[in-house]
Amino acid sequence: MTRVPPALLRHRIVVEPYAGEGAYGAQYRHAIPDVPALVDESPRLVRTTDGRQVTASATFIAGPLLDCPPGSRITLPDGRTITAITTALHTAPGLPIPANTEVSCE
Template identity: 85%
Template sequence: MTRVPPALLRHRVTVEPYAGEGAYGAQYRHAIPDVPALVDASPRLVRAPDGRQITASATLIAGPMLDCPPGSRITLPDGHTTTAITVNHHTAPGLPVPACTEVVCE
């Protein structure tokens, strides 16, 4: 399996993986700082897992092993904090295309 070339992952983000709901709201696991990613801050209309249409504020591409379930808190390079709406792991075994994780942020 090939990976996204590191030279393309020009940005650095911080990911706090979503751990579920607790007595005081959303709970997150330890922060993962300095995650290499390619961030596209163009807004676009996406469908959330529950069927709602949401305007995404950013989309990021990272390595295939990124631990970022939907609901995770992400700090973008400009300092803006956002929430992961959908997370897609792209693989193509046997094909000469890179594996990656695509995260669409609220």
């Protein structure tokens, strides 16, 4: 499996994977600092896992092994904190297309 070339992942973000709801609200696992990513801050329309259409304020791609379920908290390079709406793993076994994880955030 080919991966996205590291030279293309120019930004560094922090990912706090969503762990579920607790007595005091959303719970997160330990933060993953310095995650290489390519961030696109143009708004786009995405469909959530429950079928609603929402506007994503940012989308990023990272390596294929990124642990970032919907609901995860992401800190962008400019310090803004956003929440993952959808996560998609893109692979193409046998083709020379790099595998990556695409995350849309609100």
